[in-house]
Amino acid sequence: MKKILFTSAMAFLMFACGNNKKDSSGSGISIDGSSTVYPVTEAIAEEYRNEDSEVDVTIGVSGTGGGFQKFGRGDIDIANASRSIKEDEKAIAAENNIKFIELEVAYDGLAVIAHPENDWLDCITVEELKTIWEPAAQGKIKRWNQIRSEWPDEEIHLYGPGVASGTFDYFTEAINGKSGSSRGDYTASEDDNVLVQGVSGDKYGLGFFGLAYYAENSNKLKLVGVDGGEGCVEPTAETVSNGSYAPLSRPLFVYVNSSSIQNNPKVIDFMEFYLEEVPSLLKDVGYVPLTEEEYKRERKKFSNFVEQNKAE
The missing domain is CATH 3.40.190.10 (Periplasmic binding protein-like II)
Known part of the structure; x- marks a missing residue:
């Protein structure tokens, strides 16, 4: 069904x-x-x-x-x-x-997602997400190894909801501390299916959207755990409902x-x-x-x- x-x-x-x-x-x-x-x-x-x-x-x-x-x-x-x-x-x-x-x-939980062939990223901290997505990152944070030195010296390609999206508002407030505060040099779309297509076709892609869209496309995406300060947690029905998937449950x-x-x-x-x-x-x-x-x-x-x- x-x-x-x-x-x-x-x-x-x-x-x-x-x-x-x-x-x-x-x-x-x-x-x-x-x-x-x-x-x-x-x-x-x-x-x-x-x-x-x-x-x-x-x-x-x-x-x-x-x-x-x-x-x-x-x-x-x-x-x-x-x-x-x-x-x-x-x-x-x-x-x-x-x-x-x-x-x-x-x-709902916000899913941080990567390409299935991404073999270096299993968990990312909230601080690292902020480093990638905050306004000051625009034009400066361009490569994976700028986040962690052991990650590839390859361009990071970002995908996320557009500015009219409540998901964009929630993510930017939870990660960057202010609703709407984000770098602008990323592939944006109000249609989450566009984001699925983008990341699933890009080995060096990274994106976020609602957990339900990951669930429908789990065969072509990789789910990334998030460490909000208490260790790495993946979004599931249990972690979203009990709030342990923090701060990306809503x-x-x-x-x-x-x-x-x-x-x-x-x-x-x-x-x-x-x-x-x-x-x-x-x-x-x-x-x-x-x-x-x-x-x-x-x-x-x-x-x-x-x-x-x-x-x-």
Whole structure:
């Protein structure tokens, strides 16, 4: 089922990306945002369409930042996000009288990945990642042996998400100490599949993206462990959920527009379905579920949000 869901999600991505507009009829559900959260939400949407084929659920992939821009303008009902909303994004929503709720739906780890023929890199420290990716590295840190002298005297080729990606924001904050702080001379893409292709075809490549994309491409990539100060740890369901894969573990979110709750009952139905079904579908798309108590908390939070907005 994992392969079927992911393949379906990627096929839908090819034509859904960037074409989202909130359905003025009030019966459709429009979603946009994070490429990391996309496979989760698309898997849910696929199951939901089987339950109610008359509801048009459209999902775009503009990156977390792009999704929040659309969400703040009121163009979409739901935003997929691989980070929390920023203050300036909240301000835009407030200017447009948009209220919302943040719901945690899964955990994810950021995978540091290399080419399978890379036989010198099994584990990298957070400090070494910073040496490679910080802004001061641009134009200066160009070769592998500048990181460790025993590594090859070969150019290091970097691949990572673009600046609109929540994965980019999370990685740069966790590694470089400031969201958005990064060297710019790397191959960037909002499409994680482009990054997979880049590193898998480049012996001297190094990149990062969500763990689920590594899981789907593990036959052509090498997973690199990360030492956050307590020894080398690889991202797994256990190390991501218990936080030992630090500092590159994170929650994933969806945001729901209050006016969508008030104007379109199908949004309520979809989100209730989402929060009930997501634990059983997450492993099929390579993510880590919250605990049952955490899902109960999120369902209760959403129920209270719905009641509050129905009363207004």
